[in-house]
Amino acid sequence: METLIILIFIIGYLAIALEHNLKLDKLIPALAMMAILWALVAFGIETFPNWFDSGAHKLVEGFASFSVDEKRHLLEETLLHHLGKTAEILFFLLGAMTIVEIIDYFDGFATFKNYIKTKNKKKLLWIFAFLAFILSAIIDNLTATIVLITILQKIINDKNTRLWFAGLIIIAANAGGAWSPIGDVTTTMLWIGKKVTTAKLIEFLIIPSLLCMAVPTFIASFMKPFKGEIDTILTETENPDNKYSSVMLYLGLGGIMFVPIFKTITHLPPYVGMMLSLSVVGVFAEIFSRSQFSISHAIDEEGYDSVGFHSPVHKSLSRIEMPSVLFFFGILMAVAALESLGMLFLGAESLKAIIPNTDIVVMLLGVGSAIVDNVPLVAASMGMFQEPIDSHLWHFVAFSAGTGGSMLIIGSAAGVVAMGMEKIDFFWYFKNIAWLAAIGFIVGSLAFMGMRVIL
Incomplete structure (x- = not known):
């Protein structure tokens, strides 16, 4: 039964990794894998020799001698435990996504166009790199990439020039997401999973992440595509149409x-704070929306008026990427099934025996995240390693998984969305951008190892 479970996980993992080749949305194999794995666990509960207690972070003693009823009861408790932990991450992401969509509803991100006034390519490169680095730490690297490439398309007319800028934006966005607990799904997972704290994550990763962004940008600034000036700026310092755009941007x-x-x-889970922030932003969004319409417009019971006005919160919720949310649910619960059987714990013990240097293991994790999705890799590492909160291992995992994906266009959510928006060819990226991303990853990793000794 254990062999079959591992085989199903490998098949599901490959289907996720080959999403673009199979033309099959990765949420489908993730959900199928999750359901099948837990069904197999339930069918074979009598035969499994080990069970991992996620709360105590150790194998349950004497599990093999438990009665069938005791094992089934433990299975139900474990499933509920993992559902609760996964729900914490999902509701946090839903809140953050909704706030971002509310900002976009008021065209808040158009405010950034006012900061871009130069035609010099080198200066534009640094502006976009720093914007990606900072913005991704606040609203996550995926959203930051979408926002900045949208602005890029309104500023630079030449397609080839935009491709180079987009490539560096991907590197900068992934680097920016690594040092913030809300900048990347994987760092959010580690933060909510009580593997890292905000203060220590920033303390140990801000400099390595900055170097991971700055070094490739510095090298690229001397390359031919970033010399000279762009031909035309399609949109100069235009003011956003919505008078509340800047207010909603800063509020969100x-x-x-x-x-x-x-x-x-408060020491409460992060999703509680995110729901509070969403409610505050939502209140102002409703007030600002209604103030744009004449008092004579009567609002009906469903929130619509005679000119088609409706709640910005409802509109924003309808634009949430539910496929991404369901994918995270599927993959996290699938990995939880392997963790519950003690496979990840025992696998980590074997890995430590083969490769005693954890730095090499974590860097391989970073390289692996460029090939396959970093979410299951980090989820697996959380089940494999039992180091305490704020261990240097967790900080290095956050950095490697967050920035390693930049080495391939399909290795990160930021890369995939940029690939779609600018129709970036896989091999073009591999030839022109991958080596810059690799240099940034290596420099950042060395900087982290150095800081670990000093701090």
């Missing part, structure tokens, strides 16, 4: 940044 970003502070003060 402030609300997201407030979440780690709320967690530190």
